[in-house]
Amino acid sequence: MKRLRVLMTREEIVPERLAGATVVVLDVFMATTTLLTILENGARGVYPAESLEEAEEIREKLGPDDVLRGGEQDAARIDGYDHGPFPEEYAPAIVAGKDVVFVTTNGTRAIADAAGADRVILGCLRNAPAVARELEESGADSIYLVCAGSAGRFTVEDFLGAATIASHLDLKDWRLNDAAWLALDFMERHGENIPEALKGGRAGRWFVEHDRMDAFRFVADVGASELVPEVKAGQLVSTSAGQQGSWSASQHVSQSGKNTTNRNDESGGRRPERTV
Amino acid sequence: MKRLRVLMTREEIVPERLAGATVVVLDVFMATTTLLTILENGARGVYPAESLEEAEEIREKLGPDDVLRGGEQDAARIDGYDHGPFPEEYAPAIVAGKDVVFVTTNGTRAIADAAGADRVILGCLRNAPAVARELEESGADSIYLVCAGSAGRFTVEDFLGAATIASHLDLKDWRLNDAAWLALDFMERHGENIPEALKGGRAGRWFVEHDRMDAFRFVADVGASELVPEVKAGQLVSTSAGQQGSWSASQHVSQSGKNTTNRNDESGGRRPERTV
Numbered sequence: 022m023k024r025l026r027v028l029m030t031r032e033e034i035v036p037e038r039l040a041g042a043t044v045v046v047l048d049v050f051m052a053t054t055t056l057l058t059i060l061e062n063g064a065r066g067v068y069p070a071e072s073l074e075e076a077e078e079i080r081e082k083l084g085p086d087d088v089l090r091g092g093e094q095d096a097a098r099i100d101g102y103d104h105g106p107f108p109e110e111y112a113p114a115i116v117a118g119k120d121v122v123f124v125t126t127n128g129t130r131a132i133a134d135a136a137g138a139d140r141v142i143l144g145c146l147r148n149a150p151a152v153a154r155e156l157e158e159s160g161a162d163s164i165y166l167v168c169a170g171s172a173g174r175f176t177v178e179d180f181l182g183a184a185t186i187a188s189h190l191d192l193k194d195w196r197l198n199d200a201a202w203l204a205l206d207f208m209e210r211h212g213e214n215i216p217e218a219l220k221g222g223r224a225g226r227w228f229v230e231h232d233r234m235d236a237f238r239f240v241a242d243v244g245a246s247e248l249v250p251e252v253k254a255g256q257l258v259s260t261s262a263g264q265q266g267s268w269s270a271s272q273h274v275s276q277s278g279k280n281t282t283n284r285n286d287e288s289g290g291r292r293p294e295r296t297v
Numbered sequence: 298m299k300r301l302r303v304l305m306t307r308e309e310i311v312p313e314r315l316a317g318a319t320v321v322v323l324d325v326f327m328a329t330t331t332l333l334t335i336l337e338n339g340a341r342g343v344y345p346a347e348s349l350e351e352a353e354e355i356r357e358k359l360g361p362d363d364v365l366r367g368g369e370q371d372a373a374r375i376d377g378y379d380h381g382p383f384p385e386e387y388a389p390a391i392v393a394g395k396d397v398v399f400v401t402t403n404g405t406r407a408i409a410d411a412a413g414a415d416r417v418i419l420g421c422l423r424n425a426p427a428v429a430r431e432l433e434e435s436g437a438d439s440i441y442l443v444c445a446g447s448a449g450r451f452t453v454e455d456f457l458g459a460a461t462i463a464s465h466l467d468l469k470d471w472r473l474n475d476a477a478w479l480a481l482d483f484m485e486r487h488g489e490n491i492p493e494a495l496k497g498g499r500a501g502r503w504f505v506e507h508d509r510m511d512a513f514r515f516v517a518d519v520g521a522s523e524l525v526p527e528v529k530a531g532q533l534v535s536t537s538a539g540q541q542g543s544w545s546a547s548q549h550v551s552q553s554g555k556n557t558t559n560r561n562d563e564s565g566g567r568r569p570e571r572t573v
Contacts, residue, residue, distance in 0.1 A: 029305045029451045175305045177475040199453040199498045203483075206497065210486055221482065222475045 023162040025192060027183045027200035030170030031131035039138040043161040045152055045186060046135055047144045048169035049178035050224040051106045052092075052128020053250075054145040054240050058108035059091075059123065060257050061248050064116040067257040070124040071133035073099070079122050079255070089116065092124040099124070108239060131169040132252060138165070141252040142260075146182050146215065147239075148246040153189030155249045155260055166201070177222025178240075181215065184208045185243060216241045299438040301468060303459045303476035306446030307407035315414040319437040321428055321462060322411055323420045324445035325454035326500040327382045328368075328404020329526075330421040330516050334384035335367075335399065336533050337524050340392040343533040346400040347409035349375070355398050355531070365392065368400040375400070384515060407445040408528060414441070417528040418536075422458050422491065423515075424522040429465030431525045431536055442477070453498025454516075457491065460484045461519060492517045 028034060031046075047053055052069075060067050065087070070076035073094065080088055091104035091111070104110040106125055123129060135141045140159075144152045144166070156164055166186055168179030184204035197205070211218035219225040219241050228237040239245075249260040304310060307322075323329055328345075336343050341363070346352035349370065356364055367380035367387070380386040382401055399405060411417045416435075420428045420442070432440055442462055444455030460480035473481070487494035495501040495517050504513040515521075525536040 030309070032308055033306070033450050035449070173311070174309050174474065175476045175479075177479060180479070198450065200451045202497045203451075203453060203456070206486070207479075207482075210482070221478045 023195045024164070024197075025187065025190070025195050025201045026165050026198040027180070027187065027204050028165060028167045029175045029180065029200055030173055031127065031134050031167055032170070032173050034131075034134045034165075034167060036134065036137045039135060039165065042138045042163040042165055043140040043142065043156065043159065044135040044138040044165045044167055045142045045144040045156070045183075046128070046131045046167050046169060047179045047182040047186075048125070048128030048131060049145050049182045049219075049240060050176075050228075051108065051240070052123070052125040052131075052169065053143040053182075054147060055091075055106055055108045055111065056123060056128075056143055056257060057145055057148055057246055057248060057250055059111045059116055059121050060250050060259060061246060062111055062113040062116050063118075064111070064121045065118055066120040067250075068120065068122045068255060069129040069132045069252065069257070070122055071130055073124060075133075076122045076124040083120050083122070087118060088120045088122065090122045090124075092129070093126060094124070095126055107236060109236065127169040127171055131167055135165075135167060136252075143250040143252070143257070144182055144186055146178075146185060146219075146241055146243045148248055148250075149182060149185040150189050150244045151247045151249050153186050156186075157190060166204075171224070176224060178219055178224055180204065180207070181211070181218050181222075185212075185215065188212055215243050299440075299471045300473075301440050301463065301466070301471050301477045302442070302474040303456070303463065303480050304441060304443045305451045305456065305476055306449055307403065307410050307443055308446070308449050310407075310410045310441075310443060312410065312413045315411060315441065318414045318439040318441055319416040319418065319432065319435065320411040320414040320441045320443055321418045321420040321432070321459075322404070322407045322443050322445060323455045323458040323462075324401070324404030324407060325421050325458045325495075325516060326452075326504075327384065327516070328399070328401040328407075328445065329419040329458075330423060331367075331382055331384045331387065332399060332404075332419055332533060333421055333424055333522055333524060333526055335387045335392055335397050336526050336535060337522060338387055338389040338392050339394075340387070340397045341394055342396040343526075344396065344398045344531060345405040345408045345528065345533070346398055347406055349400060351409075352398045352400040359396050359398070363394060364396045364398065366398045366400075368405070369402060370400070371402055383512060385512065403445040403447055407443055411441075411443060412528075419526040419528070419533070420458055420462055422454075422461060422495075422517055422519045424524055424526075425458060425461040426465050426520045427523045427525050429462050432462075433466060442480075447500070452500060454495055454500055456480065456483070457487070457494050457498075461488075461491065464488055491519050 068079045090102040093106040098105045166183035187204045188208040250257040366378040369382040374381045442459035463480045464484040526533040
């Protein structure tokens with residue numbers, strides 16, 4: 022029987038049970054939203070790092086030229102790094118032709134925690150429908166939607182991201198764990214108004230109360246992106262649902278009906294894998 | 298500002314942050330439901346143990362007479378123990394005048410994990426309204442509702458128990474963590490039909506599918522008990538909301554309108570504490 026599990030925090034991962042599974046890691050505020058954006062905006066290579074130490078190792082292997090470092094530690098910017106954790110810091114003009122090494126407190130650690138899975142995909146609200154299509158088309162029969170959480174605790178936004186993906190799957194005859202059941206139940210109530218649900222969480226309220234509505238709306242824009250980033254050999258590669266895993270069309274119409282421009286179209290398909 | 302936190306699993310506990318807090322531990326299927334029942338049915342002393350080793354130490358200190366051992370490990374009965382994890386195994390005729398040492402995989406470990414708190418209370422669906430009244434009357438301003446979870450993972454039933462308690466609190470001006478917000482949201486949807494929500498979880502469905510409806514209904518009977526067990530010096534003591542912490546009236550009318558008989562009325566108030 023096919024199985025869908027939602028994990029409420031990355032701490033619920035049992036690494037030895039991930040063999041054969043497809044894991045979607047969600048850190049909606051902000052790591053997976055920002056990593057998606059960096060890739061979408063045309064970075065040459067995107068490298069999520071588990072720790073500052075690993076980030077340094079990756080940078081040394083990449084060499085000194087055209088490498089940006091970004092992220093946060095305990096919500097603070099990192100001394101000496103070029104950029105922070107927010108998507109708007111990684112505009113196309115900033116990241117085009119650059120490698121980006123990215124490290125955060127929860128999200129990139131969750132990516133590392135999932136390394137034992139067959140596939141590790143990055144999900145957020147913006148690409149939730151695309152991730153769901155990729156999961157269906159891949160025929161995956163053991164799926165974990167892993168909420169990164171914050172400092173070991175549950176967060177509404179990651180759960181909302183997982184719930185949005187789950188609600189786009191045809192789960193007839195699938196076996197769900199309790200958190201997956203709760204996620205579908207949650208979407209029955211909130212599926213029509215994702216931004217309001219996002220404000221239920223502490224992080225979502227922070228953006229609203231600190232007049233960061235542009236960032237909030239960017240994060241909450243379900244279906245804005247067709248890109249499905251996958252971690253391969255430590256690097257993000259682009260998958261696009263419905264296109265046999267390649268990302269080559271120059272423009273997509275997202276499920277929400279908006280046109281989204283693919284700023285990566287010069288890449289001509291799946292990025293080459295590169296081991297660092 | 299007063300703070301209410303729901304923790305999705307006992308693994309979310311950070312022991313050093315519990316100082317000054319009141320913790321309610323919930324393991325609805327079954328540890329906290331059964332421990333409540335053992336106390337309510339007139340056991341002389343009830344001792345939750347973190348591990349088989351600790352259970353053995355407690356029994357040795359109690360001496361050989363009139364001591365029962367019960368519980369489970371990984372859902373299996375324990376070799377040599379008198380009883381398992383289910384409330385119906387601890388009828389008044391069984392436990393009256395006896396000490397009971399009780400150890401389970403998740404629930405009694407969660408109780409041990411909470412030991413750093415000012416107060417540790419046991420909650421379940423049966424005493425959820427009484428626990429809420431006790432929390433309000435005590436003036437607690439830092440409350441953790443800790444779902445024990447199962448093998449490190451979220452369970453619907455413990456969350457439902459926490460949500461039921463939270464829904465009985467006046468939380469105006471309280472600060473809630475994300476899981477507490479979700480709990481209140483969940484109750485808006487399911488508060489009128491707790492048994493149906495309980496069936497959303499794997500454990501709840503197990504009881505239904507295995508023709509254990511008596512046990513299921515017992516667990517799901519919100520407000521059936523007025524007793525609020527509290528852990529003091531390793532032993533459960535009886536608190537009853539609305540009676541200045543003593544448990545002496547012979548009969549209570551629960552919020553659900555049923556009469557519940559206090560089989561402990563001969564104890565004449567708060568049990569003496571006893572260190573083992």
